[in-house]
Amino acid sequence: MRLLIINPGSTSTKVAIFEDGKQTSAETLRHASELIAQYPTVYDQLDFRTGAVTAFLGSCGNPKLDGVVGRGGLLPPMPSGVYEVDDELVEKLRHPMGQHASNLGGLIAKKVAEERGLRAFIADSVTTDELGPLARYSGHPMIPRISIFHALNQKSVARRVAADLGRRYDEVNLIVCHLGGGVSVGAHRAGKVVDVANALDGEGPFAPERAGTLPLTGLVELCYSGRYTHAEARKLLTGGGGFVAHLGTNSGQKLSEMVDAGDEHAALIEKAFVYGVAKEVGRMAVVLEGRVDAIAITGGLAYSARICSLIEERVSPVAKVLRYPGEDEMMALAEAGARALGKVC
Numbered sequence: 001m002r003l004l005i006i007n008p009g010s011t012s013t014k015v016a017i018f019e020d021g022k023q024t025s026a027e028t029l030r031h032a033s034e035l036i037a038q039y040p041t042v043y044d045q046l047d048f049r050t051g052a053v054t055a056f057l058g059s060c061g062n063p064k065l066d067g068v069v070g071r072g073g074l075l076p077p078m079p080s081g082v083y084e085v086d087d088e089l090v091e092k093l094r095h096p097m098g099q100h101a102s103n104l105g106g107l108i109a110k111k112v113a114e115e116r117g118l119r120a121f122i123a124d125s126v127t128t129d130e131l132g133p134l135a136r137y138s139g140h141p142m143i144p145r146i147s148i149f150h151a152l153n154q155k156s157v158a159r160r161v162a163a164d165l166g167r168r169y170d171e172v173n174l175i176v177c178h179l180g181g182g183v184s185v186g187a188h189r190a191g192k193v194v195d196v197a198n199a200l201d202g203e204g205p206f207a208p209e210r211a212g213t214l215p216l217t218g219l220v221e222l223c224y225s226g227r228y229t230h231a232e233a234r235k236l237l238t239g240g241g242g243f244v245a246h247l248g249t250n251s252g253q254k255l256s257e258m259v260d261a262g263d264e265h266a267a268l269i270e271k272a273f274v275y276g277v278a279k280e281v282g283r284m285a286v287v288l289e290g291r292v293d294a295i296a297i298t299g300g301l302a303y304s305a306r307i308c309s310l311i312e313e314r315v316s317p318v319a320k321v322l323r324y325p326g327e328d329e330m331m332a333l334a335e336a337g338a339r340a341l342g343k344v345c
Helices: 033-037 043-059 087-094 101-115 151-164 216-223 230-237 243-247 252-260 264-287 305-315 329-344
Strands: 002-008 012-019 022-030 067-071 082-084 120-123 173-179 183-189 192-195 294-299 321-325
Touching (some): 002 043, 002 101, 002 329, 012 043, 022 043, 022 329, 067 101, 067 329, 087 101, 120 329, 151 183, 151 192, 151 294, 151 321, 151 329, 216 230, 243 252, 252 264, 264 305, 305 321
Parallel strands (some): 002 067, 173 294, 294 321
Antiparallel strands (some): 002 012, 082 120, 173 183, 183 192
């Protein structure tokens, strides 16, 4: 089975070919910022990005494909899984909930697939929503809790954890901690993420570039202080919060170097970050009523042995802690495509 995988980012498009689960070709197609700036919306970039993907296939000798899989975008709330890109899904991707390059994943996949008489898919978009009914309530009915998180990587890692435990994903209760530029800690019960913070908008623990949950009255005072525009206030929360606000960097590697060099403030922020993640694990353990088969740590910060060790010290009484560094989204999409085509072949 040979699949083309497409993962658009803000100024690049990652593409890869997987054959029987193994990556055989890959490239990150870079797009100049000046070129991106010419397009009023993300959707307007569709044709030129599709052309770049087609050129990549040409450079690989136009191999015969069995399917095309793109990253899911900011779609309406939907259960996890693999979705075929049909006319209805195309329309939703053309008019998404927000502007993000990931919205192009399914659209590019559809155009490339149609030219070759193939089927196109997306999988586990960031708006995957499997919250339990109680998890949707906040303290005010005008602001319900919503599910936006690192679903693609969380689901992929959760399946790996279940396999490593010798069980099926729908047979286990897991807590998965995705530690990247944003942080999401999900409670996985029998194959569904029944509770998780809205990582896109900065709910939950603070992260390398997100402020996380803040004291509400302090936030209201800041927003009405007259010092910030709406856009500037949002930037303080997502993009300018967390490590960036405290230390001036969103790099986990830089944080580690600062701590190693004896920077006491950096060491304190690292411990506070670990404290927040561990506290969120505790919240999710309560959601799962204490029945947790394993805790998984994944994402870019999972490469830090010190951060993982500090988290494990705090949460090991809950369950065994397993470590899966990085976030191999391309492999996750390839696995999703193989599952989809395996059901119909």
